[in-house]
Amino acid sequence: MALSDELPGEQYSRLVWNSLWSEFTAQAPGRMQRREGATECPFCADLTSGRVGPQTQAWIRPNDFPAFTPPTGECSILIYSREHDRRFSDLAVDETLRVIELWRRVYDDLASRYACVMTWETSGAEIGQTQRHPHGQTYAISAIPELLQREMEAVLQAERKGQPCPFCVSLAQEDDGPRCVFSGQWWVAFVPPWARYPYQTQVIPRRHFSAMSGLALDGETGEDGEAARELAALLPRLIQAYDQVMHGPMPYMLALHQLADERYHFHIELLPVGRAPGKLKLAASSEMAWGFWLNDSLPEVKAAELRALLRDDSVRKQGESQ
């Protein structure tokens, strides 16, 4: 029998458990066919084809090249704006609120069926962004990825010792400290002491909730959207500050860490890959071979740079004039 007879088709995908490293790896050969450098933007095509109505400003669409299919997982694309030539950091507060609503909607839709809903944005061709149109992605999968497992284990370990949530503890420690970037009414942002990337920033809500379902949107009860609004004002400004230190668009990932377990503490990881103008921090040394990270800077120094830029109104003005 020919080998090809035994192999599953290209739409096949699977999760594979690595028992040596205690982590899942995914294999999805169909992804090899995805468009790169295609001339027509598939997200603008949603508008021209009428798939999306004239009033819709931000929307969720299926991923045309899904890494997973049910019951292993589901993949969606979150379109941030009708306008092709913008970045997340160009969005005004109300427009960013629409993006936050997408994050919440996609979580509410998928969390009951999957162990983990990973929502993120990859910005910058240097780190693999293939479509320019401002967008994020969601992979809902039937396994919990390794980093979240490890964070959850820290939460459980604290619980076993009778200690409070380690995220609540870390937030209290970092708030207004030397690594703090932003201290708001609802959110605290800081460069974590163990930052892998020079400008890596964690954005953590003061109120303990585990996933996007715990964040009230405008017109809802409780905080009535105030926390969402503060977040919507903060995130684009933070990325504008990244652009300032890079003297150009900072390649970054923005990732929502969330779990449907009340003991977990929701947070946003901003992973900017630039370390200085024109220079990237590539995880291609001891990071790639051993998972051992080396940061070429001190979090306190980089946090002070970001803090100064966030306080400086010219960052905002530059963003608004684009």
Ligand SMILES: [Zn+2]
């Ligand atoms: Zn487009």
Ligand SMILES: [Zn+2]
């Ligand atoms: Zn907490």
